Amino acid sequence: MTSLHPTSRHTGRVDPDVADLFDNVFADWHSRRPAPGVVLELDRDLWARLDELGLTDLASADDADVWTVAELLRAAARYAVPLPIAEHDALAGLLATRAGISCGSGIRTIARLDVYGTDRAVPWASQVDRILVLRPSGDTAFDAWQIADIPVSSCRLEAAADLAGRPRDRLTMTASAGVGTLIGADLAREFFLRAALMRAVQATGALDRIIDLCVRHVTERRQFGRPLARFQAVQHLVADAAAESALAHIATDAALTSLASLGRSGESLDELERAVAIARSVLGTASGVVVRNAHQVHGAIGTTLEHPLRGLTQPVLSWRNDYGTTRDWDLRVCQLVPGEGDGAWAALVK
Structure with a gap:
């Protein structure tokens, strides 16, 4: 089965066979999915398939691994799967x-x-x-x-x-x-931070696929006798989108590292909050650039129900405002980063 997500992008923290399992299950569903409507319906057949594979309770299992859960959510987001996997x-x-x-x-x-x-x-x-x-x-x-x-x-x-x-x-x-x-207050705070981070994880999964669609479109689509990818303005649009997507990935993975270390290695809720705030702030900026550039590259076809782009960009715009808006997280970063000048920069890039 041809995957839409290259295995070379796997973080290395997840068993490649497990990551490929996630990808193949959703790719199989994607190849047979019904035409999308204006309001999506929960696909209980796909849910039953995930349940059979033990993929509906990864996070709540005794031996839960943050990175495996994140890879599952990203895979589902790449294929615009209509299931409440994160919520459940x-x-x-x-x-x-x-x-x-x-x-x-x-x-x-x-x-x-x-x-x-x-x-x-x-x-x-x-x-x-x-x-x-x-x-x-x-x-x-x-x-x-x-x-x-x-x-x-x-x-x-x-x-x-x-x-x-x-x-x-x-x-x-x-x-x-x-x-x-x-x-208690600590568990409530941890839950909110985890929820905000899971939305960033889902959004970065969708951003992956959006970049793939852009690259494919500008390579295959020809205008004035040559591929769109040969036009410098189009190159800049795709390059800027890819760079912003990569930044969002890096910031989100840094927050996942903090979550995985919570309670170990001296990692505290304060440090987790700073990492999540930075990830969500970076995501807010990145998602705006990626969505805008992707639709500019695709033109009108990307807004149709039949084209997969619309089914990816709209969830990203929804997720980036869930559990705090971009403005909320931008302000929180300003409150959490100590000092000014070089000291603030060092704290942000630590």
Whole structure:
């Protein structure tokens, strides 16, 4: 089977056979997928296939490996897979395991409630079986949270979708659905940072594929008797996009290294927060450049439902504003980086 993702890009931290398994499963699905619609549907057949392979609980397993989870999420993002893999396992599943909550069976997503018991944009809420709900129980975001795993029937939903056409439904808890298990401030903070980082991981996976599509398009497409790649302006567009994508990868991998070292080698939540803030700030800038340049290179065809570019750029723009906007993370970097001048630069590139 021909893969859309060259194995040479594997980080070296994941077994190549495992990385190829992820790629081949999604490539096989991609070759037989139905034509995409305006609003995407959760593919339960593909989910069952992943479940058979043991790929729906990698993050929450006792021997979970951060890099393997990241490779799975990136592979899914490269193929625009319509599944809540991050929400089910890397976010809800892992948090429930850490909190000692016994979860029911089925596909799960996660909701962060406000004081009124509402979350205005819950990923895949209307199409999953259960929801891990979190509600702040203190005065600030990370004082403490109450959490519980509940069936979707315990919530009131209003259908909506994000920029990419993926369900992002408004959820309101019913009075009968109690939220009782308390988690501490450190676990709540770690969860938020992990969630923000997983969105960066997914976005960098999609950026990979976007660059591949750009290179293929400018190589194959001819204008005025020669390939688009021969035009200097087009070369600059693709080169700038590739450079920004590489920067986002480097920053995200640095944050993954910090997450993998959390609790070991003296790595602290403060250091993880700085790494995540830098990764998300870099991603915010990179994604804007890559998306803009990719659509400029492809022209009108890249905006159609049939072309794969649209199904990649729109999730990137959605993910970069999840768990904090680019502006939020830019400001956080300014707050976290100590000193000025050369001292601030040294801290950023450490």
